[in-house]
Amino acid sequence: MITDRLRSIQSSYGDHTPTLVAVSKKQSDEKIIEALDAGLRIFGENRVQEAQSRWTHRRAPYPDLDLHLIGPLQTNKVKDAVQLFDCIHTVDREKLARAIHTHAPDMPCFIQVNVGDEPQKSGIARDNVNAFHTFCIDLGLNIIGLMCIPPNDDNSAPHYEWMRDKARDLKLPHLSMGMSRDYETALHYGATHIRIGSKLFGARE
Ligand SMILES: *Cc1c(COP(=O)(O)O)cnc(C)c1O
Numbered sequence: 001m002i003t004d005r006l007r008s009i010q011s012s013y014g015d016h017t018p019t020l021v022a023v024s025k026k027q028s029d030e031k032i033i034e035a036l037d038a039g040l041r042i043f044g045e046n047r048v049q050e051a052q053s054r055w056t057h058r059r060a061p062y063p064d065l066d067l068h069l070i071g072p073l074q075t076n077k078v079k080d081a082v083q084l085f086d087c088i089h090t091v092d093r094e095k096l097a098r099a100i101h102t103h104a105p106d107m108p109c110f111i112q113v114n115v116g117d118e119p120q121k122s123g124i125a126r127d128n129v130n131a132f133h134t135f136c137i138d139l140g141l142n143i144i145g146l147m148c149i150p151p152n153d154d155n156s157a158p159h160y161e162w163m164r165d166k167a168r169d170l171k172l173p174h175l176s177m178g179m180s181r182d183y184e185t186a187l188h189y190g191a192t193h194i195r196i197g198s199k200l201f202g203a204r205e
Helices: 002-010 029-037 048-058 075-084 094-103 126-139 157-169 183-188
Strands: 019-023 042-045 066-069 087-091 109-114 143-148 174-176 193-196
Touching: 002 019, 002 029, 029 048, 042 048, 048 066, 048 075, 075 094, 087 094, 087 143, 094 126, 109 126, 126 143, 126 157, 143 157, 157 174, 157 183, 174 193, 183 193
Parallel strands: 019 042, 019 193, 042 066, 066 087, 087 109, 109 143, 143 174
Antiparallel strands: none
16 A cells, blocks of 8 residues: 555654655556555656656646656657656756756756766766756756766665765755665655655556
């Protein structure tokens, strides 16, 4: 049951209640309905098209839905993305930053950091985060924080610690970090947005 799983996740919150982004990608309609019935309204999706088919028709019955894009975004999908989503966690290059600013100048955005310096992963390299942040601020993009996905097979703690310190340096208030396997560690290092899929919904289809 989602309500029980939700309670178990919430029981590890400390003094600061984070924003729980319920990652609904590849989940059945039944699970989505169960989550909505449990009162969840903040959902994360990693593909624009899949998110459109799952959520566009639910905007009217649930006007307080808050949809977050947590997957890679191609510039030719930005127009569609900004119509559906309320927050974008994956700003990772100048061209994308420009396109989002053009179509939705106020969109709350996170800079995605490739915190483990993995060649196959998107995100700004650690050494380039300051420069990219400056670029986004000069552009006028509404950057609210940093986001990362640490390497699968690593201990997340040192990665999250680096993220916490970098967000402090840049005076950014938000940190999107922590998934099913490591959200408790992320909370320890000051995550304000945890992105939880399987731990909440069960395995994906
Ligand atoms: C799928 C996904 C999640 C959720 O992963 P779980 O391990 O199921 O909690 C979180 N963040 C991103 C970016 C994802 O793509």
